[in-house]
Amino acid sequence: MTPYETIKAKRDGRQLDPEDIRRFLEGYTTGTVSDYQMAAMCMAVFFRGLDPRELGAWTRAMLESGEVLELSDTPGIKVDKHSTGGVGDKVSLALAPLAAACGVPVPMISGRGLGHTGGTLDKLESIPGFKVDLPISEYRRLVREVGACLIGQTATLAPADKKLYALRDVTATVDCLPLIASSIMSKKLAEGIDALVLDVKVGSGAFMKELDDARALARTMIGIGAEMGRKVVALITDMDQPLGRAVGNALEVEEAVAMLRGGGPPDFAEVTLALTAEMLVLGGRAPDPAQARQRLAEAIRDGSAFRKLQEIIRHQGGDPLAVEDFSRLPRSRASLAVPARSSGFVSAIDCEAIGLAAVALGAGRLRTGSTIDPAVGFTLERKLGDAVGVGETLVTIRYNDDRGLDDTLRRVQSAYTISPAAPARRPLVVERIE
């Protein structure tokens, strides 16, 4: 079929042949299919969807538009985790060394902060010297020798996705489930993984605000995995408030380290352990999640998970002492307490508003390419269900620049709802889908 016929067939609700999809996306990558034809196709996909077979072909074509990393020199089942993004989500920082310490190789290609959410690369770079732009040969070596490597997206992986994402961004076809799912999966599969654990966030701080949407995304990605011969397990986890207490790059590194040493906020620890346990099962290092949890507890207790983090840091050019002595991490000059204006229980936290306030403070980027301040951010002194008296601290703002500080304080204050009664407790892991 010609590009025209392929668009028309999708428009008319006919099932596309995998070969036609491959040719269309290949044409888009090489330029024989134009941006306007792809824009029409994406809009047709928005209305008609892609069935599992089509979605498999679409994802494979995006994957094959670039380099697919070959990690066969690393023995074992390589497993990565992908999160749909949240606020205070430092899971990867603890999960990668934990899984690696338990023998699961973790090839992890992460992103930067996007919108109101943070990004793993930005957090890692708050560790002095840490490099996320290693050459592919080095990435391959570290996965093999260290058991984990955390780098950024390269231009050679799934270039069709990069081109397509920029187009979708200006043609109102971003929020289209099959296109979201194939975008994520093509990038993840290009890493050379054998299996994937998916953390689909749901709630006020997530891209998916509704459980049904989160479920649909999880199922779609699991379906793509099945089409491509990769096992995908998804946990739907709560993002109705920031995860843990720290929001901000170096602050989150500290919290991840605390967790690896057996401490840290219980919600963050629980989500991290639940996701990492799935990786151990997928990676063949534990027969079920319960036994995986025991292995993980042991890796924390015996210090091997923490040492693995230091090993990763050392091999990626960072200062491994920075996670023993936090004074070697960037720290803000000053702090300010955000007081509660009434007393009661924290009954809601507008998580997206907290994320946006952190971005405005300098913890994230208002536009691509702007610099961030790794030291700044928030410590949440009160979380959902906590009691608070008038004037008591809700959040401590860590800042370097007091311009806009009043605004930040007001934003944070407004993001909290305080009520006479405590809210019902929400489960952290809402659902498991495989």
Added chain:
Amino acid sequence: MTPYETIKAKRDGRQLDPEDIRRFLEGYTTGTVSDYQMAAMCMAVFFRGLDPRELGAWTRAMLESGEVLELSDTPGIKVDKHSTGGVGDKVSLALAPLAAACGVPVPMISGRGLGHTGGTLDKLESIPGFKVDLPISEYRRLVREVGACLIGQTATLAPADKKLYALRDVTATVDCLPLIASSIMSKKLAEGIDALVLDVKVGSGAFMKELDDARALARTMIGIGAEMGRKVVALITDMDQPLGRAVGNALEVEEAVAMLRGGGPPDFAEVTLALTAEMLVLGGRAPDPAQARQRLAEAIRDGSAFRKLQEIIRHQGGDPLAVEDFSRLPRSRASLAVPARSSGFVSAIDCEAIGLAAVALGAGRLRTGSTIDPAVGFTLERKLGDAVGVGETLVTIRYNDDRGLDDTLRRVQSAYTISPAAPARRPLVVERIE
């Protein structure tokens, strides 16, 4: 709204504000809205449609993207006719002089052959010397002084439509009712007309194969007319076989002349008179179609319609004697009879196949810019319901070049279905909608 927001609103089924539509189309004309954004928009319109108010705004924006001809120096109600296109459709050649002879000014901007259908401009140019690319000032003068002028589309009229049509053509958004209707109406209203008669063809040789689709197009265009303050009347007419007996440019001129002199095939005469009668009523020259038919019969009988045709030809640079002495028209060197392979009644003619065979013979263009042979074409010796014996002639092929002639003969033969019983007679004017 930004272009992005406008696309998204349409995608999500929200009603667009006329001002947002105007800004989006103006942006497209000037280049601030990109081709890929318009492609996404057209696909969203394919799925969501445009309501009458949106359609009015869309058409007005296309109209206002260029020059709108001002014919106020011509007294009277200016009326044009538009046909959705067919095979052997030479109606305009007779209708324009007929209406003008009865006092209705006809500003007519026509097109060339498209796909399997013929075009009025190609037919007119088979008259030696006839010019269809007159300057606008001359067009305006001829409408005023002669009462009719037939020219081609200019670059200054509805340029947004031209740009948009080229885009729709490669993004599978051509067959989208509101976009078809607004495209036609924007071009027609740019002519400076006050009212329009619409000939919506239905059948095997028409773009609309089904009556319901033809009705929907008619109603949509009438709705746009209402939004723009222009009266539109539509006749749905039969195109299940070529109209009349002649298919091919000069051959069709001969047939149109025969009709203006009181002869010609009855189906062609009937459709022409029905459409022209509507023009007379819209133009205020007759109180109803029945009295309009009497006026038209008189204009044929007294020779004024034929003389008006000669006057038009003379003013547009053509040889007026060519319609008195057909030897002055291009004529083919040779002819070949297509014999029936069985005897019985002609029960079906694949009208699109006849049109495509005529194009292949040289009467139309296989691609934009190729030259046509004005002399070649077909004379249909048998039409639907006619009896035929084995070996008797179905069609006479008029040709100059015998390459591919066997193929043409086979195509024409295959387009005819001969059955033991005569088919039910179909009405020529299927429906009238206003």
